Amino acid sequence: MGTFDNLNQVVANVRGNIALGLDLLYDTLMTPSLDEVGTSYGLLAEAVSYPADYSQVSYRLRPQARWHDGKPVTVEDVIWSFEVWRKNSPTSQRYYRHVKSVEKTGEREVTFVFDEPGNRELPQIVGEFQILPKHWWEGTDPSGKPRDVTTSTLEFPLGGGAYRIKSAEPGRTIVYERVADYWADKLPVNVGINNFDEVRFEYFRDSTVALEAFKADQLDWRTESSAKDWATAYDFPAVRDKRVVLEEFPIRSMGIMQAFAFNLRRDKFQDPRVRLAFDLAFDFEDMNQTLFFGQYHRIASFFEGTELASSGVPQGLELEILESVRDKVPPALFTEPYRTPSGSGPEAMRANLREAQKLLGEAGWEVKDRRLTNIKTGEPFMVEFLISQPSFERVVLRYKPTLERLGIVMSVRTVDDTQYQNRVRQFDFDVVVNSWGQSLSPGNEQRYYWGSEAADVPGTGNIGGIKNPAVDALIERIIFAKTREELVATTRALDRVLMWNRYVVPQWTYGKQRTARWDRFGKPERMPAYAAAAFPTIWWWKADATPAAEAKP
Helix, strand or coil: CCCCCECCHHHCCCCCCECCCHHHHCCECEEECCCCCCCEEECCEEEEECCCCCCEEEEEECCCCECCCCCECCHHHHHHHHHHHHHHCHHHHHHCCCEEEEEEEECCEEEEEECCCCCCCHHHHCCCCECCCHHHHCCECCCCCECCCCCCCCCCCCCCCCEEEEEEECCCEEEEEECCCCCCCCCHHHCCCCCCCEEEEECCCCHHHHHHHHHCCCCCEEEECCHHHHHHCCCCHHHHCCCEEEEEEECCCEEEEEEEEECCCCHHHCCHHHHHHHHHCCCHHHHHHHHCCCCCEECCCCCECCCCCCCCCCCHHHHHHHHCCHHHCCHHHHCCCCCCCCCCCHHHHHHHHHHHHHHHHHCCEEEECCEEEECCCCCECEEEEEECCHHHHHHHHHHHHHHHHCCCEEEEEECCHHHHHHHHHCCCCCEEEEEEEEECCCCCHHHHHHCHHHCCCCCCCCCCCCCCHHHHHHHHHHHCCCCHHHHHHHHHHHHHHHHHCCCEEECEECCEEEEEEECCEECCCCCCCCCCCCCCCCCEECCCCCCHHHCCC
């Protein structure tokens, strides 16, 4: 859904809308396992070594690694790519902030030196960034103009991965073709993947049109995000006669927080009592039954669906960790379990609104002439919900009546993807809908999500602008955790602090990936544990499948 106008991933978070699938063009030093938590294997790297104190790591490149133009992948490419990513990507700046230097320590060996020992994750995650061809980016385009890795581009970039770009029509379609002589095709980590000769992404501005295109066999595969459509829109002949397969895949690889996110940089959202009032006014139970056919459950953790989610009251090591920040966190989190407000039934919802009104009064707001007004300034409480997906309008508008009962003047602004991204990057919003995916082994990325230093940097995951010393301290402890037990306990502590500060109004989750596909694909009998559908990565075209162009309508 949406559009694209940029083929340069380096500036994806700060310029333009990046095209899907560009990761198919590039290799990384290491590649993750789909069956193991926090585990990687060598791709560009044939060997890796690090000392017992995790103070540095060395990678040795495979001698056969090549770019699509036939030139070898070099240590210079690795060093240049790392510095380019760290300089131009807000995510990489924080993710790799503890890398002090990158050095060539052998003909095919590169060493990353860290500014302090003890970060068990860092030797592994420096193997995750995409390696780019230095010689291509420092060259000139077909018109003779020097290329610039710091700007967006629609020139097809040179890669070294399993695919190259075959064609692209900005905002409509991008097509990748498999590289016949891909250098890493026979490596163990690549056996069984990259099975399609062509991978094509079709863009749509309207979800209804996209669904109709799938039903007309213009698309092979669709991931369905709408509970309403999943319940009502797939009763058509191709489903009934099994030419279209509907299948759900459990999501075990990540936790999720999807929520209405406040812009904490604005004074009206500074008081946690105001944010809690918004949460109390959110009637999830009614929305779930009315709009979502009862498919969802309410999110109650930033790590929902994983062992990292907090629950009950803190105990054991988690309690010990929270004691170190006791003076910086809400006292109630030590004695009360966190609960999302329940509006199940009219009486419960009326009680929630009474409590919300009380909290708003304590925060300095009162209702005058049916409008919530700041007692000191006389300013009415006005809030704009900024969204980019028209399909989400019905959700936000369902929220509007309860907020208006509190005297809040609410408006909804639906804009296109480009305008939405620009406004979010400029922090020009009141409330947006956002989601954060969490790995089973959290680490440096938590700074990017919640750290104070990321709060005022455009393009980071800290959209709301959270600045909290307790959060910062817990993030550092997560990063330098020495055992899995400590990592889990500290992450639960961080989760508890984030939830009790009411930085967001949590929405809902399903726990499965809903998929619809035309029955022309095969997949392994045993699917990997941590990859959900993993399409198209490990799937293949069935020998007896009917091509889409020849399929019956």
